Amino acid sequence: MRKFTVEKKRILSDNKPMTIYILKPALQAKRREETPGLLWIHGGGYITGMAKMFYMSRALDLVVKYGAVVVTPEYRLSFQAPFPAALQDCYAALRYMKAHHEELGFSPERIMVGGESAGGGLTAAVCMYARDRKEINIAFQLPLYPMLDDRDTPSSVDNHAPVWNTRWNHIGWNAYLGALRHREAPVYAAPARQTDYTGLPPAYTFVGDRDPFYSETLTYIENLRKAGIPAKVDIYPGGVHAFDMLLPHKKISKLAIAAFEENFVYAAAHYTAPQPEVLQTAAAV
16 A cells, blocks of 8 residues: 555646646645645755656655655746746645635644755745745754855865856756846845844754855754754765765665754654734735
């Protein structure tokens, strides 16, 4: 018997149809009021990737092992439309989750957002945008090795590690920013430019020390902590970008996956965020 179900659905984002995938456990053991709903955002440097990467990401195990409900959007990549298209699409999926939490089968007070790489960057951006819009309260965020900073950092400036490196990082940011690439990027595009971290959700992440996003990940967690937000990062020596997805059977990956799941379980049990009663129409980014 399959341990989870996948439903493909079309919703509107920016007045255009967008595909989302809804993942649920085949047998729901948790009560609805105890079940977290997770918006999971795929990676790919804003230029590649697809929603069905949930089959190899951390999201699926949260459904199968821990009974979470996951929604993952097929957001527009940069070649289809640069910023703010991806953010608009992810936020539209989040709004759908809140509006349909009862039929989806999760607690509206346990809405989380997570993703890897560019999906981690979009996780941070969605959390900032939701905080500022005051329409949806997010209980917890899981931005794994997130792509946050369009500027060179100590770990991204001369990085030649496999998977993702300095050259690809520049390509990804130039494509995502589009016409904005010669100007200072807005915080919703490059969350590392944020100066106000108050009111953001608690966070957990992990990153390898060979990852181009090593520095910006640590800085993001540090800034959350400075604002009084519970935030934790685990560092894995020798870890390259997305090592947990690409090398899941390695010891380092098994350690990272176990720690990630442990922190998710803790967050699901300890962090809630009551929702505003009225869901207003979201303005353009």
